[in-house]
Amino acid sequence: MNISLTFKNFEPSDHLKQYARKRFEKLIKYADTGNAELQINMSVEKFRHIAEVSLAGDNMNMSAVEESEDMYSSIDLVLDKMSAQVRKTREKDKDRRRARDTVRQEDVAALAGFDAEDMDAASGPVIVQADTYTPKPMMADEAAMQLDTFKYDFLVFRNAETERVNVIYRRKTGEYGLIDPGMYE
Numbered sequence: 121m122n123i124s125l126t127f128k129n130f131e132p133s134d135h136l137k138q139y140a141r142k143r144f145e146k147l148i149k150y151a152d153t154g155n156a157e158l159q160i161n162m163s164v165e166k167f168r169h170i171a172e173v174s175l176a177g178d179n180m181n182m183s184a185v186e187e188s189e190d191m192y193s194s195i196d197l198v199l200d201k202m203s204a205q206v207r208k209t210r211e212k213d214k215d216r217r218r219a220r221d222t223v224r225q226e227d228v229a230a231l232a233g234f235d236a237e238d239m240d241a242a243s244g245p246v247i248v249q250a251d252t253y254t255p256k257p258m259m260a261d262e263a264a265m266q267l268d269t270f271k272y273d274f275l276v277f278r279n280a281e282t283e284r285v286n287v288i289y290r291r292k293t294g295e296y297g298l299i300d301p302g303m304y305e
Contacts, residue, residue, distance in 0.1 A: 122156075123148075128163035136162075136191060143199050144173070147206060156180065162191060171198040180209060255285050263288045264296050 123141055125132075140160055148158065156177030163170045171194035174183035184201035188194045255278040258266070267275045267288055274289035279300065287299040 123158045123160065126159070126161045128161070130162075130164040132162070139192065140195055143195060144202075147175075147199060147202055162194070164191070169194045171195050173198050173202055175202065175206075179213075180206075182206070182209070257283075260286070260288065260298055267296065 123144060125137060125140060140162070144158055144160065148156070156175060159174045159176075161170075161172040163172075167189055168187045169189060169191040170185065170187040171191065172183070172185045175181070182202065182205045184198050184205065186194050186197035186201060188197060253276060255276050257278040257280045259280050263275050263277045263286070266277075267290060272290075274287055276285065276287050278284070279286045282300070282302065284300060284302040286301075289297050289299070291297050
């Protein structure tokens with residue numbers, strides 16, 4: 121990690137340089153960037169003390185500017201801004217990793233209703249039971265009433281209007297969904 125300090129329109133004290141380095145080294149720990157560059161530009165214009173910081177790393181580019189009547193305050197304010205940006209970026213990265221890692225074979229098996237041992241990566245899921253079912257002809261309204269009466273999650277039926285096999289299912293909202301495979305022909 122390389123931290124470079126630049127000063128404009130004033131001569132800095134050693135204490136100010138040490139203060140800035142010490143404060144931003146904490147930020148570097150949380151930034152988690154191996155070969156990052158941190159550029160700190162400090163300037164004084166009349167009574168305004170301006171601190172401008174830019175961080176450029178592997179997958180991270182961010183900057184912040186703050187001004188106040190005291191350079192130490194400006195450093196603290198810009199550090200707070202940068203910390204918030206780094207935190208937000210880290211949280212996004214964590215969320216992306218979590219989303220990517222959540223869909224694993226065990227999760228897919230659990231969602232499908234199988235145990236992880238029942239699934240072999242090479243052969244796929246194992247069918248443990250097979251039923252035969254002759255779908256009865258009925259209207260979609262009747263199928264919804266029957267689905268509600270028997271507390272099923274879904275019902276396969278032959279649509280009396282279209283003569284095609286349909287599936288009606290209960291959604292999480294309590295409403296019903298209808299799958300008509302021939303609807304898109």
